Amino acid sequence: MLSRTADSLYWIARYLERAENLARIIQVTDRLSLMPSGAETAGSEWHSTIVVSDCEEGFYRKYNDATPEHVISYLAFDEDNPSSIRCCIETARRNARAVRTALTTEQWESLNTTWLELPKWSEARVRGSGLHRFLDWVKDRSLLFHGGTVATMLRCDSYYFMQLGTFIERGDNTARILDVKYHLLLPEHAEVGGGIDYYQWASILRAVSGYRSYHVLYKEGIRPWHIAEFLIMREQMPRSLISCTAKIKDCLDALGEDYGQRHDCHRMAGQVYSQLRFGQVSDVFRQGLHEFLTQYVDQNNRLGTEISRSYLM
Amino acid sequence: MPGAVFDEMGLSEHEVRSAYQTLRTWLNETPPEVLSLRREEAETFFRRIGITFAVYGEGGDPERIIPFDIIPRILEAAEWRQISAGLIQRVKALNAFIADIYGPQEILRSGIMPSDHVMLNETYRHVMQGVQVPSGVYTHISGIDMVRVGPEEFYVLEDNVRTPSGVSYMLENREITMRLFPDLLSRYNVAPVDHYCSELLRTLSSVAPRNCDREPTVALLTPGIYNSAYYEHSFLADQMGVELVEGPDLYVKDDIVFMRTTQGPKRVDVIYRRIDDEYLDPLAFQPDSVLGVAGLINAYRAGNVNLANAVGAGIADDKSTYTYVPKMIEFYLGEQPILKNVPTFRCGERDDLLYVLERIDELVVKEVHGSGGYGMLVGPKATRAEREAFSERVKASPEKYIAQPTLALSTCPTFVDQGIAPRHVDLRPFVLAGKEIRVVPGGLTRVALREGSLVVNSSQGGGTKDTWVLKD
Numbered sequence: 001m002l003s004r005t006a007d008s009l010y011w012i013a014r015y016l017e018r019a020e021n022l023a024r025i026i027q028v029t030d031r032l033s034l035m036p037s038g039a040e041t042a043g044s045e046w047h048s049t050i051v052v053s054d055c056e057e058g059f060y061r062k063y064n065d066a067t068p069e070h071v072i073s074y075l076a077f078d079e080d081n082p083s084s085i086r087c088c089i090e091t092a093r094r095n096a097r098a099v100r101t102a103l104t105t106e107q108w109e110s111l112n113t114t115w116l117e118l119p120k121w122s123e124a125r126v127r128g129s130g131l132h133r134f135l136d137w138v139k140d141r142s143l144l145f146h147g148g149t150v151a152t153m154l155r156c157d158s159y160y161f162m163q164l165g166t167f168i169e170r171g172d173n174t175a176r177i178l179d180v181k182y183h184l185l186l187p188e189h190a191e192v193g194g195g196i197d198y199y200q201w202a203s204i205l206r207a208v209s210g211y212r213s214y215h216v217l218y219k220e221g222i223r224p225w226h227i228a229e230f231l232i233m234r235e236q237m238p239r240s241l242i243s244c245t246a247k248i249k250d251c252l253d254a255l256g257e258d259y260g261q262r263h264d265c266h267r268m269a270g271q272v273y274s275q276l277r278f279g280q281v282s283d284v285f286r287q288g289l290h291e292f293l294t295q296y297v298d299q300n301n302r303l304g305t306e307i308s309r310s311y312l313m
Numbered sequence: 314m315p316g317a318v319f320d321e322m323g324l325s326e327h328e329v330r331s332a333y334q335t336l337r338t339w340l341n342e343t344p345p346e347v348l349s350l351r352r353e354e355a356e357t358f359f360r361r362i363g364i365t366f367a368v369y370g371e372g373g374d375p376e377r378i379i380p381f382d383i384i385p386r387i388l389e390a391a392e393w394r395q396i397s398a399g400l401i402q403r404v405k406a407l408n409a410f411i412a413d414i415y416g417p418q419e420i421l422r423s424g425i426m427p428s429d430h431v432m433l434n435e436t437y438r439h440v441m442q443g444v445q446v447p448s449g450v451y452t453h454i455s456g457i458d459m460v461r462v463g464p465e466e467f468y469v470l471e472d473n474v475r476t477p478s479g480v481s482y483m484l485e486n487r488e489i490t491m492r493l494f495p496d497l498l499s500r501y502n503v504a505p506v507d508h509y510c511s512e513l514l515r516t517l518s519s520v521a522p523r524n525c526d527r528e529p530t531v532a533l534l535t536p537g538i539y540n541s542a543y544y545e546h547s548f549l550a551d552q553m554g555v556e557l558v559e560g561p562d563l564y565v566k567d568d569i570v571f572m573r574t575t576q577g578p579k580r581v582d583v584i585y586r587r588i589d590d591e592y593l594d595p596l597a598f599q600p601d602s603v604l605g606v607a608g609l610i611n612a613y614r615a616g617n618v619n620l621a622n623a624v625g626a627g628i629a630d631d632k633s634t635y636t637y638v639p640k641m642i643e644f645y646l647g648e649q650p651i652l653k654n655v656p657t658f659r660c661g662e663r664d665d666l667l668y669v670l671e672r673i674d675e676l677v678v679k680e681v682h683g684s685g686g687y688g689m690l691v692g693p694k695a696t697r698a699e700r701e702a703f704s705e706r707v708k709a710s711p712e713k714y715i716a717q718p719t720l721a722l723s724t725c726p727t728f729v730d731q732g733i734a735p736r737h738v739d740l741r742p743f744v745l746a747g748k749e750i751r752v753v754p755g756g757l758t759r760v761a762l763r764e765g766s767l768v769v770n771s772s773q774g775g776g777t778k779d780t781w782v783l784k785d
Contacts, residue, residue, distance in 0.1 A: 003573040004562050098538050101551040157575060259576050311575040 005102055006161045007312040008095040012111070013149075013165030015095075019088035020142035021173035022075055023135040025049055028180070028207035030131065033068065035199055046071045048183035052176040055081060072131065077123050085138055089118055102158050106148040114141040157258060160251040161311070167251075168304045171244030175293045175300070177207050178231050181224075182290040198222050205230075208239045228289055229281040241296060242276040248303065249273050255311070263310035268303050272296075319463050319723045320735050321386065330464075332387045332783060333726075335500050340384070340726070340733060348383060348728055351493045355381050358489055379482065380776035385490060386725045386738060386758045387501075393782045396459070396467060396742065397752045399652035402642060404455050404744045407474060407629045409645035411451040414628055415441045425644055426637050431628060435682070438590060438625030440597055444614050446623050447520045448748055453621035454513070454585075455744040456480075456757075459652070461723040468655045468720065470739065472630040472638070474622055476587050479757040480743050481545040484509060484552075486779040487755070503781045504754035509743070510552035513585075516747035521582045522616050529582035531555045532572060534563070536588050536604045546587050560588075565608030568615040583619045590624050632681045632715050633659055655720060661712035669707065669716040673700050676716040677767075678707060691767055693719050722767055725778065727760055737761045739769050740780065754782035 032045040047066040050059045055074070058081055063070045078084045082091070093115040096103060103111075117137075126134040146166065153159045181204055201222050205211040208231065217234065218226045232241045249269040256262045284292045322333040329337045359378045388396070413420050414431055421428045431437055456477030458470045487506050491498060514531065521529035535546040537559050550557035562572050563581065571578035586593065592602040597610035612618045628634065636657045639650045658665035658676075669676060673692050680688035690703040707714045724735035742756035758778040759769035769775040 001575050002556050002558060002562055003575055004559065005556075006575045094538070101547055101557075161575075255575075261576070313573065 001102075001157055003312050005099050006157065007308070008099045009102060009158055009161045010165040010307075010312060012092045012095045012099075013162040014169040015088040015092040016111075016142050016145055017166050017169040018083060018173070019085045019092075020139050021170070021177070022053065022083070022085050022088070023138040023142075024173075024207045025053060025177060025180070026072060026075060027132065027135050028177070028203045029071075030068070031203045031206070032200060035196060048180055049075070051183050052180050053083070054176070055083060072126070073123060076126070076134070086118065089114055089141075104148065104152040106152045107145060110141070110145045110148050114145070117141075155254075157255060160255050163251045164248060164307060167244040167247040168300060168307070170239060171241055171248070171300050172297055174208055174231060174239050174241055174244065175297050177204060178228070179290060179293045180204060180207075182293075201227055210237060210239065213237060225281060225285070228284060232284065232292075233276055233279065233281060242273070245269065245273045245276055245300075252307075263306070265303060265306035265310050268299075268306055272299050272303060318721045318735075318737075319461065319466075321461070321723050321725045321738075322735075324735065332389045336385070336387065336497070336726075339497050339500070345732060352381075352383050352728060354493060355383060355489050358492070359485070379771045380762060381486060381489065382727050382736075382760055382762070382776050382778045383490075383493065384726050384728050384733070385497075385779040385781050387781045387783065390783050390785045392465075393504075393754055395465075395651065397754070399467070399469075399650070400457055400742055400744050400752050401750050402646065402648060402651050403457060403469065403472070403638065404452055404474075404746055404750055406638065406642040406645050407455070407472060408450060408452045408746060410641045411474075411623070411626055411629050412449050413645070415444060415625060420641070420644060423644070425640050430633070434628060434631060434634075436590075436625070436627035436631050438628075440610055440614065441623070441625040445616070447522055447616075447619050450520050450746050451623035451626045452629065452744075452746050453516055453520065453623075455622075455746070456741045457744065459740045459742070460655075460720055461738075461740070462721055463723075467652055469638075469652050470655060471632065472635060473741075474626045474630045475589065476622065477741070477743070478542040478545055478587075479741055480509060481548045482777050483743070483753075483755055483757045483780065485548075486757075486777060490779045501781065502784045504784050506753050506755040509753045510549060512745055512751055512753060513549070514553040514555070516745040516751070517583045517585055517621055519747035520619050520621065522619050524616065525582045530580060531583045531585065532558045532563075532581050534558050534560070534584050534586040534588055534606075536592070540587075542587065549585075555585075560602075560604045560606050563606045563609070565606060565612050568608070568612045568617050570606070570609065570612050570618045581618060583621065585621050590627065593620075593624065632679060633661070633712075636715070655717045658716045659712075660707055660714040660716060665716075666707070666711050669714075670704055673704055673716075675719060677719050678703060678714055678716045681713050681715060691719065694765075694767070719767070725758070725760065727762070727776075727778075729762060729764075734764070736764070737767050737769065738778065755780045 026049065029045045029049040046068055049071055050056055050066055053075060059066070059074050062074065062080070074081055074084065076085045079087060081087060093111055096108060096111050100108060121134050121137070149159070149162055153162070181200060201224060202211065205214050205227065210230065214227065214230050217230065217236065220226070230237055230240065234240050235242050235246060237243060252266050252269050256266055321330065322337065323329040356378065359381065410420065414437070420426050421431060452474040454477060456473040456479060458473065459467055460470050461467050483506060517531045518529050531553070532555055533546055533550040533553070535543060535557055537543065540546070547557055556572060558572055563570055564573070565571075570581045570584070572581050588604050591598045592604045594605045594607060594609040595602045596607050609618070610624065613620055613624065635654065636659060639654050642648055642650045658669050660666045660669055669678065673690070676692045678690045678692065690699065692700060695703070722737040722739065725738045726733050727736040729736070738758050738760045740756050740758055742752060745751045758780045759771070759775045760778050761767060761769045761774070762776050763774055766774070771777070
């Protein structure tokens with residue numbers, strides 16, 4: 001298959017996944033901002049959202065302060081931000097049009113409908129309670145496309161390239177969402193492990209649709225230690241770092257088998273996977289959760305670059 | 314306008330031509346509401362599968378659809394035999410002409426055509442002089458525009474031997490007729506067209522470079538998603554099962570063309586290019602072209618890849634070359650032309666120019682290098698001011714214009730807002746030339762939807778019709 005076709009498929013999946021994850025990040029931030037907190041930290045959630053979505057530079061070139069309106073406008077609608085939800089959907093659809101015949105009818109029609117409906121969501125319409133309706137719509141459209149992919153696409157190289165896009169992006173986003181906690185400031189009077197701390201951790205679980213699943217696996221309630229283990233090392237959790245890395249490794253193995261050739265990306269994926277598979281959560285905290293996540297995001301990034309080099313250019 | 318207009322069905326109940334009798338009965342039986350409903354279904358179908366078309370330089374919907382008229386046009390077997398024989402003869406002669414121009418140039422030495430006309434023509438490609446193309450074929454895919462003015466009178470209006478488009482509409486129109494009107498179709502014995510894409514692939518594979526000893530790898534080169542015919546490019550590539558490539562997907566190393574695939578470089582043998590000559594290779598032509606592939610022309614000249622249609626084929630479809638085609642047929646084939654040319658005045662010649670300026674209200678004047686219905690004047694339909702302005706342009710550079718009498722184009726029954734009414738049509742059949750020459754029975758019928766209009770171009774409000782060729 002043409003490298004450009006594979007590249008387009010990979011990026012369709014990445015951009016849609018990114019749109020979904022941005023919706024999740026905005027949702028969790030909005031929840032956190034409802035928490036009572038001291039004046040000195042008020043609004044810091046919105047700044048932390050800009051930090052974890054990696055768009056500090058672009059955002060502060062345009063705005064002086066991270067008010068909810070500015071952040072939502074920049075992350076959801078801004079045409080100058082190539083990673084805004086709007087741009088993600090438009091880029092995904094443009095890529096899809098260029099490789100129409102590589103997609104199934106279900107995939108194309110789902111994505112095309114998303115693109116056709118997008119202009120109905122104006123900034124004015126998502127003020128107040130409209131925000132969550134919009135964010136739910138984004139998640140629904142992404143899940144529908146993803147479901148269409150799994151349910152209708154032939155298991156061949158095109159499928160593997162789409163899955164690679166999804167899981168590289170998802171791993172990156174789960175790591176970033178978990179890292180939100182590091183950037184959140186606890187009000188001075190609040191204690192670690194206290195009510196506000198608890199509430200912040202719970203919101204992070206909700207952002208990755210993991211609140212209930214967590215309680216199924218861990219009976220002692222919210223513990224940072226467990227949450228980190230749950231989102232990093234538990235393969236039962238479909239958005240955990242290890243789940244994403246395992247999927248990446250599987251797809252690369254399938255490609256290696258089909259093409260009869262392995263590359264550097266195969267070695268790297270194996271390496272990242274074994275660190276997660278055989279590591280312990282105590283090591284993570286010894287290293288520092290933030291440092292560990294930064295390192296993961298970096299490795300995942302390099303893995304993405306290596307996949308591009310081997311197949312997509 | 315000279316003469317009465319010929320209607321292909323027959324305008325009154327008692328003069329319906331034989332091929333149309335069943336259709337006429339069916340139209341009488343079918344209430345207009347049903348026809349309206351079917352027309353809506355057709356539009357939904359085109360929109361959903363994304364058969365769209367962009368018009369350059371206009372705002373509005375960038376992905377709009379060409380109107381499809383649901384009433385088919387019908388050609389009888391005997392009519393088609395004459396057309397088909399004429400097309401094959403014509404394409405043979407055009408091909409022989411191109412081979413001659415880039416070879417011995419006998420037609421110039423014999424004095425039949427002035428040397429300057431060819432050597433100074435902007436479609437002449439110096440890089441092709443003396444190049445041997447596989448099987449001597451230059452015009453792999455031709456679209457010949459024809460009009461009809463009487464029961465047995467067909468004229469060729471224009472030859473298109475660069476990158477003619479429209480064949481996807483021929484195929485999709487049949488597809489939609491089969492869905493909408495299976496009952497009508499089954500009352501006729503209509504020759505199928507859906508093998509066009511496999512014939513096209515066969516044609517392209519048959520002209521692989523001589524040094525290609527494997528099953529040749531064919532690719533379709535497109536300028537990309539912003540091109541107005543992008544849908545057709547992706548449709549044809551998909552139907553043939555070949556890769557749809559853009560310039561950056563290809564590269565040339567040691568005069569060999571490769572495409573970048575997920576399994577590494579893959580050698581390409583035949584490129585069906587839907588990019589104009591000037592943009593094919595920045596090293597050979599337009600240096601700022603980002604659509605093409607650097608080094609492609611050298612690989613082509615070295616005989617390591619074949620291009621369809623050949624570079625420089627445009628020398629044969631220039632509107633002023635057109636006037637020489639009947640002479641070419643006699644010169645190269647020793648035959649009389651089966652299909653007639655429309656009498657054409659070359660404004661570059663003094664007597665013709667004077668005649669054209671005097672009779673501009675009766676004539677159609679066209680730019681030699683214009684296409685798509687742009688840069689032309691339909692004298693009888695134009696206002697006085699338009700005619701005067703156009704005359705000035707012709708006087709300023711007469712060699713850029715030709716003129717033809719306004720033909721009374723035939724009409725076909727068409728479903729318009731007022732009901733079923735006659736509208737003017739033309740016909741573009743497609744001719745495939747590889748080791749053999751083949752014509753798929755059918756073509757693209759374009760119809761001018763505005764009452765009385767003679768301009769059928771889709772960029773100017775034209776629509777399309779399914780074209781049926783009956784079998785004996």
